[in-house]
Amino acid sequence: MSDKIIRGKCWVASGYVMAYDIVVQKFWTDPIDKALNSKFIMSGVSPEFDKENAFKDAGYTFIVAGHNFAGGGKSIEHVVTGLMGAGIKAVFADSFSRLQFRNATNYGLPFITVKDLVSICQTGDELEFNMETNTVKNLRTGETRETAPLAPFVLEVAEAGGLVEFVKQKIADGTAHMLR
Amino acid sequence: MAGMTITEKIMAYNSGRDKVKPGELVWTDVFSVMTMDYLGKSTFKSLHELGKTEVFDRERVICVSDHLVPPPTPAFATMLNEWRQVVKEHNIKYFYDLGRQGIAHQIMVENGHVLPGKISVGTDSHANTYGAVGAVGNAVSVTDAAVAMAIGKCWFRVPESVKFHITGKWQPYVMAKDLSLHIMGMMHWNGHLIYKALEYAGPAIEALDIAGRMTLCNMTVDLGAKNGIIAPDQKTIDYLRPVQKGNWEMIASDPDAHYDAVYEVDVTNIGPTVALPDKLDNVVPVEKVVGRKFNKAFVGTCTNGRLEDIAVLSQILKGKQVHPDVNFILVPASQQVYLDALRAGYITDLVEAGVAVDTPSCASCAGIHTGVAGDGDIVLSAGNRNMKGRMGSKNAQIYLTSPAVVAASALSGVISDPRLL
Ligand code: SF4
Numbered sequence: 218m219s220d221k222i223i224r225g226k227c228w229v230a231s232g233y234v235m236a237y238d239i240v241v242q243k244f245w246t247d248p249i250d251k252a253l254n255s256k257f258i259m260s261g262v263s264p265e266f267d268k269e270n271a272f273k274d275a276g277y278t279f280i281v282a283g284h285n286f287a288g289g290g291k292s293i294e295h296v297v298t299g300l301m302g303a304g305i306k307a308v309f310a311d312s313f314s315r316l317q318f319r320n321a322t323n324y325g326l327p328f329i330t331v332k333d334l335v336s337i338c339q340t341g342d343e344l345e346f347n348m349e350t351n352t353v354k355n356l357r358t359g360e361t362r363e364t365a366p367l368a369p370f371v372l373e374v375a376e377a378g379g380l381v382e383f384v385k386q387k388i389a390d391g392t393a394h395m396l397r
Numbered sequence: 398m399a400g401m402t403i404t405e406k407i408m409a410y411n412s413g414r415d416k417v418k419p420g421e422l423v424w425t426d427v428f429s430v431m432t433m434d435y436l437g438k439s440t441f442k443s444l445h446e447l448g449k450t451e452v453f454d455r456e457r458v459i460c461v462s463d464h465l466v467p468p469p470t471p472a473f474a475t476m477l478n479e480w481r482q483v484v485k486e487h488n489i490k491y492f493y494d495l496g497r498q499g500i501a502h503q504i505m506v507e508n509g510h511v512l513p514g515k516i517s518v519g520t521d522s523h524a525n526t527y528g529a530v531g532a533v534g535n536a537v538s539v540t541d542a543a544v545a546m547a548i549g550k551c552w553f554r555v556p557e558s559v560k561f562h563i564t565g566k567w568q569p570y571v572m573a574k575d576l577s578l579h580i581m582g583m584m585h586w587n588g589h590l591i592y593k594a595l596e597y598a599g600p601a602i603e604a605l606d607i608a609g610r611m612t613l614c615n616m617t618v619d620l621g622a623k624n625g626i627i628a629p630d631q632k633t634i635d636y637l638r639p640v641q642k643g644n645w646e647m648i649a650s651d652p653d654a655h656y657d658a659v660y661e662v663d664v665t666n667i668g669p670t671v672a673l674p675d676k677l678d679n680v681v682p683v684e685k686v687v688g689r690k691f692n693k694a695f696v697g698t699c700t701n702g703r704l705e706d707i708a709v710l711s712q713i714l715k716g717k718q719v720h721p722d723v724n725f726i727l728v729p730a731s732q733q734v735y736l737d738a739l740r741a742g743y744i745t746d747l748v749e750a751g752v753a754v755d756t757p758s759c760a761s762c763a764g765i766h767t768g769v770a771g772d773g774d775i776v777l778s779a780g781n782r783n784m785k786g787r788m789g790s791k792n793a794q795i796y797l798t799s800p801a802v803v804a805a806s807a808l809s810g811v812i813s814d815p816r817l818l
Contacts, residue, residue: 285591285621290522292538315592315623316538318554322422323540330420368422370552384544385447393548396424397412 225278236291255302286310287317325375400651402558404594431519443543453549499731509640528614531629565665570815573609582680608705674794697728701779711743713804719751720810
């Protein structure tokens, strides 16, 4: 399997998922650390995740959600680092909160716009995300949806380990002005 | 080939492209970067993490003291001292510190640091305000701002555009704020406008002065939009000419540009409007809440702290007295606004009427500076946010409305309709 194809289990949101519920208030001032931030990730979304490592141990690779994922105007980066720490490799949604979309891109976690994926997925379904063909397929049902194409720099940022490292390298090798 | 909206054009031209499509991610040039006392030190720290000690252009990184000035506590005073030192170390040309201060978004527009057709970013959510002069203004994180400071670029997802075509005639004492709140009630803060470029156009927008356009664009962030924008016209040219910090070209949407949606609003039918406590989109015409008691009146902020707003206060309060049960605080949005209001005689009128005038800052808007709300306070505010605890105590209530409604109500001590004065 090429590294442009990821497979794994998905968790499907049943309603609007707010940043405040992905990371509940008592953790907002924690240091940014993927392992730490993932411990109680999603604990406000559902009582089943309100136990240490509950979401992480469920072993999801993808999140599938509807409108304005991680909205509510909270800019805390713990949302993204926590999801990454819990093993999430991509989030698909009809739309995203712009603050968290920026955080996700800056940390290298693809937040990908897909219309209405929620309607063809159930929690636990195995999905295949193909970054070359810009598609996501539900392996249980065989149904496929097109995703918005991922800009090349999103993957480069992920490979570099985040926006700061990515830009730092560009500055160091004198190519930052070429970013388009 | 279909045309482009003003926001699409600005994103395309500033990224060296002929065309962009909504959803596309592009790196664009950034004309100016704003940071302020509250987050500025961390932004410069991030700059250093990128391996840079100098900013990309010392005339285009703008530093402002607004959230914490003058410092009310020793901790804030220390933060400000550290901030000043960091700004000086970076040889920043435009540093609007205490004495020359103002709310950053006001400073950026009033001093021509944002220009039509250009992109500016700031480390504060209401950077959308810059759209009032035809710029794309966007709030970004400390990391994004540091990248922009380092290389003069920022990445963006090109937003879908939504147009509000506003027609009709503004009624007496109806302000841009009323239209903003009306649209908030129409669209809801978590609705269709999330992540969109919101473009205001039409004869009723052309009739607005730059101050009113700033109010409208300012509150697009509270509607969830990525940016708010109004195409530049003769008023923009006249406003910017004496202050502009660079050259620019007129830019507007193509007639055949594609919009995700177009909404028509006739302002003739809009009266003074109020958002009820806790929820921005719980909006009613003032008639519905006339007679409700409140004890604090507040006019200021990047939404409604401008000369034109203060003029309305003076028009209503001159020669009269604020009700004894009401504490009225006015905070001009900048030293320039303050000075202009002094020279116009408004400040005299308002102090005589019993209004307390505080030095320009964000004041109680974010609940961390002067004039905050305590338990049991009911605030009638011309600011922009009314969630629980926003202005201080969680046990206070905040009604949001226009400066005209605040002034009319301050006379009687209960919410009042300025049209009936
Ligand atoms: S006035 Fe209020 S909304 Fe505007 S920048 Fe200051 S704190 Fe933010």
